[in-house]
Amino acid sequence: MYDVIIIGGGVVGCGTARELMRRKAKVLLLEKTNDICNGQSKANTAIIHGGYDAKPGTLKAKFNVLGNAMFDQLHEELDVPVQWNTSLVVSFDLGDHEALEKLLDQGIQNGVRGELRIIDEQELRRREPNVGREAKEALLVGAGGIVCPYELTEAFAENAAMNGAEFLRNAEVTRINRLDDGRWQVVSAAGTFEARAVVNAAGTYADVINNMVSARKVHIRPRRGEYYILDKKYKNAFHATMFQLPSKMGKGTLIAPTVDGTVLIGPTAEDIDDKEDKRTTAAGLEKALRQAGRTWEHIPTRGFITTFSGLRATGDTGDFILGEAEDAPLFFNCCAIESPGLSSAPAIAKWTAEQVTERLGLEENPNFDPIRKAIPKFREMTNEERQAAIAADPDFGKIVCRCETVTEAEIREAIRRPVGARDVDGVKRRTRAGMGRCQAGFCTPRTVEILAEELGISPLEVTKFGGDSKLLQGYLFEEGKHHA
Ligand SMILES: Cc1cc2nc3c(=O)[nH]c(=O)nc-3n(C[C@H](O)[C@H](O)[C@H](O)COP(=O)(O)OP(=O)(O)OC[C@H]3O[C@@H](n4cnc5c(N)ncnc54)[C@H](O)[C@@H]3O)c2cc1C
Structure with missing residues (x-):
């Protein structure tokens, strides 16, 4: 019998597990795949968004700004790499100045911290000499940063586990029943468990989980984003994360430096139907490259080391769906957490844990240790x-x-x-x-x-990523005497 079962081992689920361990609580996290951090949290642009982009008044705007402000402390406590490299939203047409002003206003309304101003072409080129010839001006967002999304997720999980949370992998949740005494029974591939409260952090499947218990149906449609990764040799080509101002030419793609020194080119945005379809496509990658070419005219394509894609959990309300479901007491949603979900995750986790704490009357855990050290590099x-x-x-x-x-x-x-x-x-x-x-x-x-x-x-x-993904088929010679 657990106090809380968390469904989904992404950045939101693992972050919530850690926050709950600040209380005296028995917590179990169930993850469908062979490892945590196997969904959106492993395949994204890794940006800590400043918070100017979401519509004022939305949960996205609120949690982005709150989450953004928590990353320095997370860096201190969890030894996770964070860099405040600034974001630049570049416009390619002086006629778009009003649109930049609008973003600036939106940022101010949302409470974006730090420097937030429009810079002219001269300053833009001084900061980023490789920016394309068409670039005219940019919104500078001082609170724009980058983080390692896997290390953040793993650090949350490790620290939660050090403080007593339990994790089960290969534990796909297939059914949830409400028992007569109000407890939740969660049926998973790793066994059936009971808890007083459930947190749904199942990423692109959070609609499926919500719809198991609530009559207020949610629909999540995956939106695929494809990327190229550029070798570390080009780490100094751009300092800031380079956005393109959305225009009639489309939303644009990014040149996004990572904390590890590689550079991401992408992502595209394509609505698809299959929640498992993480293919990269020739058409998608070509589009990413063509669009990004406005920001960086001579992208050194010989330096690409690989490609990947990620699926955004795009809900049908346009906003995050958070909190206790109206018709399912003690069932808490962290649903439709698409971008800026990574930036918002620390704040979503904290808020969700507070909601659960209040409803369950959990006590503070005086022994909680927030410190986790990274693997020495x-x-x-x-x-x-x-x-x-x-x-x-x-x-x-x-x-x-x-x-x-x-x-x-x-x-x-x-x-x-x-x-x-x-x-x-x-x-x-x-x-x-x-x-x-x-x-x-x-x-x-x-x-x-x-x-x-x-x-x-x-x-x-041994597998590449669990399931049938075995790397070796058998022994060439007598077993045990020769290499597989
Ligand atoms: C292309 C792309 C770019 C993005 N870029 C950014 C960015 O730069 N900055 C930013 O802030 N945000 C970004 N995001 C958004 C961010 O990555 C997500 O919002 C965040 O990772 C969501 O985390 P999560 O824990 O909710 O979901 P996930 O990481 O998807 O985790 C959900 C987990 O639930 C598991 N699960 C599913 N079903 C079940 C089940 N039945 N039982 C048990 N477990 C289950 C899954 O296996 C998965 O591990 C981007 C997303 C994408 C896809």
């Missing part, structure tokens, strides 16, 4: 630090991923941590092994061996 260490790390643990002396300089010690720790990695992609998100230029060409075999050793399974059982 060999690539960021000085030579002296490297020597000390190797002396303490010789596995720091074994480089597994050459592109990103990730050591065996980091990979082992990523697996051993609370809510640790269970598959190759999980190791990748936690350490960056396989995220570099060769895209896991060299490190996969060793990562598989380490996963097998740490998890006590055969290399043949």
Whole structure:
């Protein structure tokens, strides 16, 4: 019997689990896939939006601005990389000045913190010398930043688990029943559990979960966004996150530096019907490139290391759907959390936990420890630090991923941590092994061996991302004597 069951291990679900651990509460998080951070939270632009974009008065506007203000503290407490690199919304036509003014006004109304002003072409080019010839002026948003979305989600989960929250993966929720005494019974692939309250943070499936218990139906249509990732070699091409002012030419695409030094080109926005269709398409990528070419005229396409897509949980109200469902007591929605959902997640998590606390009468947990340390990054260490790390643990002396300089010690720790990695992609998100230029060409075999050793399974059982995604088919020679 739990106080709270959270459905969905994205940034919102994991953030809510952590916030709930500030109280004396028995919390279980159920995640459908083989790992946390497998939905929208792993495939997005990683921007901490300033908060100028959402319509004043909406939940998006409110939680974006509140969430944005929480990232410095999260950086301190959870050791998650955050950079305040500013956002620039570029216009390509002086006739669009009024539209920029409107965004500025909207930002002021929403309470966007920090510097918020329109800059002219001269200042724009001084700040960003590579900006395209057509660029005319821009809205500068000082509160625009970037974060590592996987590390944030994992840090939330690790810290929640350190403080007592339980996590189950491969635990797809298939049914929710309300028992006679008012408790919720949650039926999942990992077992049936009971709780006093349920939090629905199921991303693109949050409508399905809501519709299991509430007559007030919600509909989420996935909106796919496709991207290119550009090699770290181009990390200094742009300093700010470069938006395009929405115009009659479309919403535009972004040039988005990441905290890891790569650059994202995208995303597109295409409504689709299949909640699992995460393909990238030639047409989508071509569109992303063409549109982004206005901001950066000579995008070095030879520097692309891979492509990916993410599905936004676009609801039919245009806003987040938050709070206790009217006709389902103690069932709390975090539904239709599309962009700016990553920026808003810390505030959504805090608010949702407060709602649950109030309704359940939970007490403060005096033992809550908000501190979580990141896995030490060999690539960021000085030579002296490297020597000390190797002396303490010789596995720091074994480089597994050459592109990103990730050591065996980091990979082992990523697996051993609370809510640790269970598959190759999980190791990748936690350490960056396989995220570099060769895209896991060299490190996969060793990562598989380490996963097998740490998890006590055969290399043949190791998967890329759970389910049937096994990487190895069998042994070429006698089992156990030769490599798989
Ligand atoms: C292309 C794109 C770009 C974006 N860019 C930005 C940006 O730059 N800045 C920003 O602020 N926001 C951005 N967003 C939005 C942001 O990524 C999301 O709002 C945020 O990640 C939502 O987190 P979540 O936890 O609600 O959902 P998710 O991360 O999708 O997590 C939901 C989880 O629920 C699980 N689940 C689903 N069904 C079940 C079930 N039945 N049982 C158990 N578990 C289940 C899923 O497997 C998943 O792990 C972007 C989104 C996309 C797709």
